[in-house]
Amino acid sequence: MKRIPKPSVPKRAVTIPAKEKRKDSFFESVYDVARLIPKGRVTSFGAIAAYLGTKLSARMVGWAMNAAGAVYPPVPAHRVVNRNGMLSGRHHFATPTLMADLLKSEGIKVKNDTIVNFEKIFWDPVKELEPE
DNA sequence: GCATTGACGAAGG
DNA sequence: CCCTTCGCCAATG
Numbered sequence: 576m577k578r579i580p581k582p583s584v585p586k587r588a589v590t591i592p593a594k595e596k597r598k599d600s601f602f603e604s605v606y607d608v609a610r611l612i613p614k615g616r617v618t619s620f621g622a623i624a625a626y627l628g629t630k631l632s633a634r635m636v637g638w639a640m641n642a643a644g645a646v647y648p649p650v651p652a653h654r655v656v657n658r659n660g661m662l663s664g665r666h667h668f669a670t671p672t673l674m675a676d677l678l679k680s681e682g683i684k685v686k687n688d689t690i691v692n693f694e695k696i697f698w699d700p701v702k703e704l705e706p707e
Numbered sequence: 708g709c710a711t712t713g714a715c716g717a718a719g720g
Numbered sequence: 721c722c723c724t725t726c727g728c729c730a731a732t733g
Contacts, residue, residue: 601729620715624728630716632728637714657715664714 601627605639606646608700612654615681616698617690619658626700641667653677660693 608623620636629635636655643650644667653674657663665674665688675685684691 621717624715629728632730633715633717634713634727635715635729638730640714643714652714655714658717659715662714667714 601629601635602639602642602646605636606643606650608704609640609643609650609652609655610648611700611704612651612698615683616696617654617656617660617678617683617693618698618700619656619660621658622697622699622701623655626704637664640664644668651677654681654698656690656693660690660697662688662690 620633624630624633624636640652643652
């Protein structure tokens with residue numbers, strides 16, 4: 576059992592626009608969207624950030640993902656890659672190959688640490704998920 | 708408390 | 721077209 580390096584889950588909401596008070600914290604929103612990613616599909620940090628209205632803070636999404644492995648329920652962080660479709664976060668998994676392996680298990684082809692047909696399986700929360 | 712970094716992204720040179 | 725810089729916000733040193 577590997578010890579999780581502390582969730583460091585922020586108790587406070589980040590600088591989300593007040594109208595987006597749907598979640599208590601920015602991280603929570605990120606996890607929620609990430610869990611909504613259909614199997615065999617992937618999305619990018621920027622897409623999630625854009626859905627949350629903080630597209631300029633795409634880095635925060637990545638940071639949230641870092642803590643994602645410590646939250647519950649587990650977040651399929653392996654389905655989240657950068658805008659390039661590269662497995663930028665694979666190095667943060669238990670093993671460098673875990674992320675690619677998980678993606679392959681879902682039918683996603685990974686070539687040279689990059690998702691094949693990234694644009695085809697790209698899942699954009701802004702498009703797929705309609706604002707209430 | 709200030710400086711640096713970070714699973715990003717868009718813009719500028 | 722490739723490389724560099726800025727922005728964003730939070731965490732860590």
